[in-house]
Amino acid sequence: MRILFATRSEKTHFLSMVPLAWALRTAGHEVRVACQPELVDTVTSSGLTCVPVGSDHDFWRLLRLFPDRRETARAGQSVPFDVVDMAPDDITWEYLRDGYANLVPWWFRMVNDPIRDELVEYCRRWRPDAVLWEPGTYAASVAAEAVGAVHARVTCGADLYGWVRRTYLEFMAEQPEAERVDPLADWLRRSAARHGVAFDERLTHGHFTIEQLPPPLRIDGGLEYLGLRYVPHNGRSVVDPWLWAPPERPRVCLTLGTTEAERFGDHALSVRSLVHRLAELDAEIVATVAETEQEALGPLPENVRVEGFVPLQALLPSCAAIVHHGGWGTVNSAVAAGVPQLLIPNDLDAPFLSRRVEEAGAGTWIAPSEATGERVRDAVDALLSDGRYRRGALRLREEALTQPSPNAFVATLEEAVRRHSAAPAGN
Numbered sequence: 001m002r003i004l005f006a007t008r009s010e011k012t013h014f015l016s017m018v019p020l021a022w023a024l025r026t027a028g029h030e031v032r033v034a035c036q037p038e039l040v041d042t043v044t045s046s047g048l049t050c051v052p053v054g055s056d057h058d059f060w061r062l063l064r065l066f067p068d069r070r071e072t073a074r075a076g077q078s079v080p081f082d083v084v085d086m087a088p089d090d091i092t093w094e095y096l097r098d099g100y101a102n103l104v105p106w107w108f109r110m111v112n113d114p115i116r117d118e119l120v121e122y123c124r125r126w127r128p129d130a131v132l133w134e135p136g137t138y139a140a141s142v143a144a145e146a147v148g149a150v151h152a153r154v155t156c157g158a159d160l161y162g163w164v165r166r167t168y169l170e171f172m173a174e175q176p177e178a179e180r181v182d183p184l185a186d187w188l189r190r191s192a193a194r195h196g197v198a199f200d201e202r203l204t205h206g207h208f209t210i211e212q213l214p215p216p217l218r219i220d221g222g223l224e225y226l227g228l229r230y231v232p233h234n235g236r237s238v239v240d241p242w243l244w245a246p247p248e249r250p251r252v253c254l255t256l257g258t259t260e261a262e263r264f265g266d267h268a269l270s271v272r273s274l275v276h277r278l279a280e281l282d283a284e285i286v287a288t289v290a291e292t293e294q295e296a297l298g299p300l301p302e303n304v305r306v307e308g309f310v311p312l313q314a315l316l317p318s319c320a321a322i323v324h325h326g327g328w329g330t331v332n333s334a335v336a337a338g339v340p341q342l343l344i345p346n347d348l349d350a351p352f353l354s355r356r357v358e359e360a361g362a363g364t365w366i367a368p369s370e371a372t373g374e375r376v377r378d379a380v381d382a383l384l385s386d387g388r389y390r391r392g393a394l395r396l397r398e399e400a401l402t403q404p405s406p407n408a409f410v411a412t413l414e415e416a417v418r419r420h421s422a423a424p425a426g427n
Contacts, residue, residue: 004128006140009036013156019231023406054115093171104183112139119143146195152206157328158349162221207420214400217356229403230332237311250320254287277373321383326350338397340389361392
């Protein structure tokens with residue numbers, strides 16, 4: 001088969017697709033990756049064939065220009081996705097409706113419109129059998145439908161997209177017909193019509209969804225999900241000599257992710273306070289800190305190592321605990337290594353994942369507004385001293401291992417594509 005992966009220019013989202021893309025490639029399928037120009041070097045460094053389409057989006061540049069929106073996101077207020085953290089009785093139609101009305105033009109249109117037309121044109125020339133897309137890359141669903149290809153989302157987080165969409169449709173069905181506004185459908189209807197495609201709800205979620213979270217951490221969007229084991233892939237990685245030997249005392253990783261540092265040059269939390277308080281533990285602290293912030297850390301104790309980047313798949317197997325921002329890739333990497341987690345969730349699915357990790361007994365979490373150095377130190381001390389967290393992390397790792405590896409998943413994907421190719425239109 002010809003299989004096209006499609007993603008907007010989000011590095012970490014693409015990296016989570018690489019193991020599956022290579023499994024398909026080594027199984028004999030022809031695989032290409034369509035992306036915005038900014039991501040070309042990342043794609044080609046993975047060894048995959050890249051097809052640049054359209055132009056780069058301005059989402060991150062505008063967030064830098066409008067810091068109020070950036071701080072709202074940092075506070076975990078990504079409307080309407082935050083309804084997943086609300087009690088059912090607190091969710092209202094008006095909140096969902098207004099959230100979508102803001103979200104569609106500010107985010108979805110901004111990242112998709114620059115690539116949609118060229119992506120459709122490329123699909124019409126290459127004729128893929130299947131298109132696998134990053135959940136926010138709706139341009140890919142339009143392109144797939146334009147050429148009659150089976151298409152599916154590849155999750156890069158808890159499926160808030162699917163869950164919130166299902167909730168929205170349920171609320172909308174209860175409204176008087178004249179008030180059933182749908183900003184997402186209206187935009188997708190216009191986008192699809194440009195290329196002769198009629199709107200169908202499938203444009204919002206694909207024929208099926210490839211889910212990379214282990215079962216205890218998932219959220220159900222009421223769709224067809226195919227489970228895939230997450231395999232950590234950090235891009236170009238080097239294992240330095242200090243990682244060759246096991247640590248002499250418990251090793252703790254501190255990472256607040258790469259996206260904020262790369263896009264804005266800093267993190268929402270005070271890295272200095274966290275590092276210095278963690279250093280009070282009888283542990284080796286490995287902190288991955290953006291180079292722009294390293295000087296501000298000041299003099300550090302001998303049990304602290306600061307690095308600009310360390311591949312988590314190389315670091316975490318030697319760790320006794322990890323402190324992080326709740327990013328989906330970091331959560332999954334810690335699960336794969338069986339490492340207890342302290343999460344300081346900042347946005348989107350991070351609060352949801354933090355609760356699920358805690359419910360699984362594999363860690364605990366602290367709200368960013370309460371994450372003082374002292375509280376973080378004490379929480380990590382509990383992770384290191386209470387064996388229940390280690391046992392919970394190992395149980396969660398075993399749950400993840402029940403999912404098929406990318407190589408084993410190839411046959412499942414092939415069958416799903418055949419099944420949906422043969423299904424009547426609209427199913």
